[in-house]
Amino acid sequence: MTKAFFDHISTTPLDPRVFEAMRPYFFDRYGNPSSHIHDQGQAAVRAVDQARAEVAALIGAKAGEIVFTSGATESNNLAVLGAAEGAGAGKRRVVVSDVEHFSVMNALIPLRNAGYEVTVLPVDRNGVVDPDAVRKALRADTALLSVMHANSEIGTIEPVGQIGQIAKEAGVTFHVDATASAGHIPVDVREIPADLVTLSAHNFYGPKGAGALYLREGTKVAPRTFGGFQEMGYRAGTENVPAVVGMGAAAILAGREMGAWAEHLSRLGKTLWDGLAAIPMLHYTGHPSERLPGHVSFWVEHVEGESLLLFLNMKGVMAASGSACSSNLRGHDEEDLVASPVLRAIGVPSDICTGSITFSLGKGNTADEVRLALDALPGIVDRLRAMSPTYLDYQKRQVKGG
């Protein structure tokens, strides 16, 4: 059976070229950078330094501004909690958008417990944060503003350049979660006046286990991991050398090829988007144009999201419901039972919205795969609607009305 993976927003397959760059660090060069006294350690030091420069280059930063972490969640936690602590006494407010990922949102829990005031910025129905609302929310005692670059669930790209300018003028530290965007669309800290930027390797054809936090020179961030003196003191623990090397290699590839990838993805994405129009009562989510290439998201009236995804999977089509993390079946009940917080934020009525569907295409996807999805979808929607009591009621209302 043909299998089509359309869940690249949750993770991407490793580019074989990235794997080749990593391979020696599993075998011949296995040293620990802290053991730099000998050749093995030195090889590791050089590898990590080189990767740091490569990741920095992807976003127009200096090598010394990149701190490697274990992934986006750790980077987001370090950015939010570290910057709040680093801001010092008197700065006890944090401002975030309403569509941030859980690794930003849930990092606010300990801050709230510690007495911080949290302001959540609303978004419009396309999921866009209003720069004017940002301007009004920032105050002298604001320790941090956090707005993501692109939303994984609905694909919307936020105006972080403009928002960053406002933060800069207000003298507020600005964090951008670029997990979903970096490596796919340009993220350049010379153009986006962000002080902190989260990057994740496994989201752009690099390995799991490596993330980074860009810290603009002079930004104050308190560390959250305590131990040896790795990563300039911002992050203790033996570096995951192969993964870090892989992140560097993936950054080089992305920097070089993202334009071509985006073109391919946009073309396939348009085919998918256009094809979906044939399904009645399907509603696209996110901004129609300011969105990640190859990202198509929607919800379907009278169709519950999980059921749709299970049937799709049976047809070999792998898509997801919003953020991977919000759909953790093995997690706490509540997260599962409520509608996606992002859909709530963009004002989708919860009594008819019953699941957000996200198709996130990758550079390896083909037109045939998109065709597979488009062929499968109408039948599945019909089948689920035929089973649905709400659709039955809807039809009866139509008949009466008509």
Add this chain to the structure above:
Amino acid sequence: MTKAFFDHISTTPLDPRVFEAMRPYFFDRYGNPSSHIHDQGQAAVRAVDQARAEVAALIGAKAGEIVFTSGATESNNLAVLGAAEGAGAGKRRVVVSDVEHFSVMNALIPLRNAGYEVTVLPVDRNGVVDPDAVRKALRADTALLSVMHANSEIGTIEPVGQIGQIAKEAGVTFHVDATASAGHIPVDVREIPADLVTLSAHNFYGPKGAGALYLREGTKVAPRTFGGFQEMGYRAGTENVPAVVGMGAAAILAGREMGAWAEHLSRLGKTLWDGLAAIPMLHYTGHPSERLPGHVSFWVEHVEGESLLLFLNMKGVMAASGSACSSNLRGHDEEDLVASPVLRAIGVPSDICTGSITFSLGKGNTADEVRLALDALPGIVDRLRAMSPTYLDYQKRQVKGG
């Protein structure tokens, strides 16, 4: 040139069998376990679940008691800070041994800042914690006791079974940092009454980027990473699936083969230990018998450690000075300039102790490699002493005295 790596305590080469277990998770099975709605995600879920059971089996635990982390530092931080927070109000004391790793010791900084009282247990000249001192130190308001299983710098194995019994009777949560021991000597939570145990894959021929924290059922630990609901809520963030799979594979191998490894290492270690006796004014450190197999540590009067290690490296012999993390050249000055805290703890006089040397052998080392080290050392020691003003003074004193 023959190269001999004797720094396995800092990190180990990946076992090729572990790599083969990991490989599919870089390519065919690249899913994110949180995207368990589709086949790719499910494959990842199954892989992580299986690895959890494999790691649990290595230490006689249940699968549900294993939380995967990015490494030992994160595990130690989670154990110390999470257990202190989890212990609840009224429990504001933490007891640790004087020879804990930085990732335990430095985790005490935020606790001290938060008003916790820290008691540091002394060790004897072999580096052994006295169980009676533990008994005296534990009180009703003690949130946590942390004693490592084996010391990476001097190789000493602590009586954690006995100490754990005392902690259990006192009702105090007991954390054991088994980073240096797990996979090398038996670590069984049915015999060691520990509530929390830190494990690190790259220390037993597994990959960097995967660690684990054993949490005995019922142990209260507050999470330190906020985001999605991974790892039963103890650790947010997309799992590093290939590394976790590798940790499982390494655990299986270690469980099966550690006896044979230890025999080989003990034999080689004895050759090294015996051969070193030819060097005058060389002092072994750590316990003479209760020590990690293949771990040989010492210091040499009138010889500075780094110089010795640099010359050794030039001869193809890679050894280390104590803990990799304490020798971070790129770290803050102080850490570099003071004698090793562990040597201080075992009472080595700092005016004649000038560097701790650790040879940590691995399963791949050969007798020829040990011979290489033994052939190289005397000449290096002589050469450095010939340059040393303190040795000159010593010789003059000897002449006068004689």
Add this chain to the structure above:
Amino acid sequence: MAAGPYSEKVMDHFMNPRNVGEIESADGVGEVGNPACGDMMRLYLKIDEGMVVDAKFRTFGCGAAIASSSMLTEMIKGKTVDEARAITNQHVADALDGLPAVKIHCSVMAEQAVKSALDDYAKKHAG
């Protein structure tokens, strides 16, 4: 072929649900859940001489909700009203070879649906 987070039994009942539909002039109809919460189940019963002679459902919801509904209809057909009322969510979950912890509420919904439908039947036939 068990795919997804569910047992093969769940997947079978999800992919090939038994007794989907409506019963015209049913003797009892139960409805539980709410689409805003992600699940809604409507159960139709035909009851004859104290026996559930037919059961049909329409469900809006996740895989577990649909499978629970399907399994429930299979379990109650041919049972007496009292036997049907005695069915618990655990029976449904067990019959499906278990449900993931976070999906237990779907089996609870099935239990509530049959009770609700039987209450409706009792009310209608109270006179």
Add this chain to the structure above:
Amino acid sequence: MAAGPYSEKVMDHFMNPRNVGEIESADGVGEVGNPACGDMMRLYLKIDEGMVVDAKFRTFGCGAAIASSSMLTEMIKGKTVDEARAITNQHVADALDGLPAVKIHCSVMAEQAVKSALDDYAKKHAG
């Protein structure tokens, strides 16, 4: 072949240090550092008509300490006393193609050693 954390120049002076030894009846001897801190440097100068005509050292310490000592002796030989006194740690570090940040103190020790030895010379020849 630069191995370890140091430049090739440092490694060269570490592996093949110049001017190791003592000068019997030196005109100035300087000693700085302390083995308890990890480094100790002893510098011997032979001075003739205000010129450093010979310099030797014995150093206990890390690679950077030994290399700094070696480089220092090379730099001061043939210099006037005033020129030698003007040498800073930066000169030594630069001559070694740089030192890691945490090893800068080794070059500082070299600067202090030459000042200390020249002070000793000045004291001895004060009369």
